[in-house]
Amino acid sequence: MGREPRPRARDRSRAIAAARARDAAERRGRRRRRLLVVAVTILVVALAVAIDVKVHQPNGRERALLTAAPADARSAGCTGVTVVPPYSGGNDRTHVGSGSPFPVLPALSSYPSTPPASGPHDPVPLDAGVYATPPSLGASIHSLEHAGVIIWYDPAAAPAPELAQVQRFFAESGERNHVIVAPYGYPQEGTAGALPSGRTMALVAWHHVQLCDRPSLAVAYAFVHAYRYDLYQFWAYRGDAPEKYLPI
Secondary structure (H helix, E strand, C coil): CCCCCCHHHHHHHHHHHHHHHHHHHHHHHHHHHHHHHHHHHHHHHHHHHHHHHHHCCCCHHHHHHHHHHHHHHHHCCCCCCEECCCCHHHCCCCECCCCCCCCCCCCHHHCCCCCCCCCCECCCCCCCEECCCCCCHHHHHHHHHCCCEEEEECHHHCCCHHHHHHHHHHHCCCCCCCEEEEECECHHHHHHHECCCCCCEEEEECCEEEEECCCCHHHHHHHHHHHCCCHHHHHHCCCCCCCCCCCC
């Protein structure tokens, strides 16, 4: 028969087993704490995102504009939204400049629509905002590539109260995101440098155009709501801008 372990050996074995048990318990505790921190972090982030999305939902005024848009589109003599084909020769997203097939912006008459809805453009986009004079067309087209919307108007319509409403609305800090309001007047480009005959407002997004006989804030906002990429209302986006996550 084997000999019984000596008391000192038994005590050492118990001490080792107890130490191992403590280590295992501490590891389990640390793991639980890490999981708790991760869970709380995820919950806080999810709550912050939910609050942010809720805050950025269309407010009462915006909802009223969306509701009024169909009737206003009829009274303002607006077309439906037209899908514009890409610029020819695979140059829909080409930057103009040195080393490009287009050292300078090509003639506006070469673009598939008036105003242009895509095609060769400047390397730097135009900032969002309300402009009193016609801005750079090359920079404007680049802004469309970033899922911006341009509300072009006939310079002769500038005194119209309806246009003033559009300008005031999109000058507000909460409404100007990815929106440009500007006069469309480039006489050096011939007929392509003016809005189509009889039209005083043109709503333009990447590959999409809507024309109106008269300015309308409701129609303009409905177009912006559908074709301006807004991270907080991404589900409303109906456009196809290839760089929609980039700012202007």
